Amino acid sequence: MPVIPHARILGDADASSSTIVTDTSRRVPSSARRSFGWIWLVMLVLIALAAVWTWAMMSWSYSSGERAGWVQKFSRKGWICKTWEGEVALVTMPGTAQEKFQFTVWDDGVAQQINNAMGKRVSLHYNEKVGLPGSCFGDTRYWVDGIKAVEDIPLAPGIVVPTQPAPTASPPPNTPAQK
Numbered sequence: 001m002p003v004i005p006h007a008r009i010l011g012d013a014d015a016s017s018s019t020i021v022t023d024t025s026r027r028v029p030s031s032a033r034r035s036f037g038w039i040w041l042v043m044l045v046l047i048a049l050a051a052v053w054t055w056a057m058m059s060w061s062y063s064s065g066e067r068a069g070w071v072q073k074f075s076r077k078g079w080i081c082k083t084w085e086g087e088v089a090l091v092t093m094p095g096t097a098q099e100k101f102q103f104t105v106w107d108d109g110v111a112q113q114i115n116n117a118m119g120k121r122v123s124l125h126y127n128e129k130v131g132l133p134g135s136c137f138g139d140t141r142y143w144v145d146g147i148k149a150v151e152d153i154p155l156a157p158g159i160v161v162p163t164q165p166a167p168t169a170s171p172p173p174n175t176p177a178q179k
Contacts, residue, residue: 061127067101068123068150074114081136084111086144088124104138113147121150
C-alpha cells in the first residue's frame, strides 16, 4: 500500500476493505488564500491613501495671514506629539472686549522668539491647515511660522500711541568719600 502524507486508513484491519481518506484540514483552500491576499491589498491601499492625504494637507494651506496682539499664554503640550500651543489677546480699541486667537507652533526657533516676546505686542504670521487627521498635529488649525515685534499701537486711522523705549540704567550717584 502506498504511503500518502496526511492520510488515515478507515475500516478494519483488512487492507482490501480499507478506505483511504486524506486530511484536508491543514490545507487552506485557494479561494480563501486569494481573499486573504485581497484584504492585505485593500489595507495597504488604505494606509497609502491616508499617508498621501496627510502629506497633502501638511503641504497645502487653506489660508495665511497675520494677527497682532499680546501673547498671554504659551506652553508645550501633548501626551505623545508635543507641540507649542498659545493664545494671543487681540484688542481693537482700548476699553473693548478682547478676542482670543489660539495657535500652534511646530518650530522650536519660532517658539523661542515668542517666549522672548511675552508681554510685548507682536504680530504673528500663520498658515491655516485644514483636514489633518487627529490632534497629533496640534490643538488648532492655525500654525504660526513667524513673529515680529510691533513698536506702535494704532488706535484709529491716523492716531498712533508710540511705545516708550526701555529706560537705560543710570550710573550710581557720586557720594563723597568719608574720611
